[in-house]
Amino acid sequence: MQRTDDSPRVLAVFLILAGAIGEVAAFALTLEKLHTLTSPGEALSCDFSVLVQCGANLESWQGSVFGFPNPLLGIAGWVAPIAVGVAILAGARFARWFWVLFNIGLAGALGFVIWLISQSIFVLGTLCPWCMVTWAVTIPVFLAVTLYNVSRGNLPASAGIRRVASALYGWLAPLTVACYLVIAIVAQLRLDVLRTL
Incomplete structure (x- = not known):
């Protein structure tokens, strides 16, 4: 059974912080979902405008893909990065x-x-604030763990790809920002966010 040789402490701290942020977002969305059930028709605290709101997302079928509210997946799922860290x-x-x-x-x-x-x-034509927090932490967590695993040989890759992954691992923040920019551009082109706000 092959084990990694080093202790990725920076990755560990990042996993804990990102997991905690994800847990907060999932918990907040769960509370909002409960509010929709106990007080139907009332505005949610995360509903800022027609464009920036979580009500439409939570009440849609997309908000309960597996038959229960998606935030419950987050509450359960974000425990894993925290535990690993x-x-x-x-x-x-x-x-x-x-x-x-x-x-x-x-x-x-x-x-x-x-x-x-x-x-x-x-x-849905909306941007859910707490959902965006979840997006914002899921992306860099995936990138960080994948680049770490490729660079350390935990995932099969050639020596050249491992070197590239190792170099990109140091560029995690710019890579993450680039992903955010792609989402922001798509949202702007589709929803005209700047004019609507």
Whole structure:
């Protein structure tokens, strides 16, 4: 059973912080969903305008894809990065298979977030504030773990790709901002956000 040789402490701290932010967003959205059930028709605290709101997202079928509110997935899912980060800081060294499974889980989360972004922008025509917080942390967590895993050989890749991943790992912030810009441009082109605000 191959294990990683180093303890990625910076990644661990990042996973804990991002997971905590994700938990807060998921919890806030869950409270808003409960508000829609207990006080139907009332505006939510995250409803700022026709464009920037979470009510439309929470009340849509996209807001409960698996038969229950999506924020519950976040409450359960964000525990994983926090637990992994805490374990690393406590001295844990994970086997390659663990990193692969963790990365697959994050890839699933990113895929779901990309689908939710597309539904929010192209179908619902809204930007949900707490949803955007979730998007904002899911993207860099996936990038960080994937680049770490490729550079350390936890995911199969040639030596050249591992070197590229290692170099890109140091550029995580600009890569993340580039992803945010793509989403912002798409939202602007589709929703004319600047004029609507």
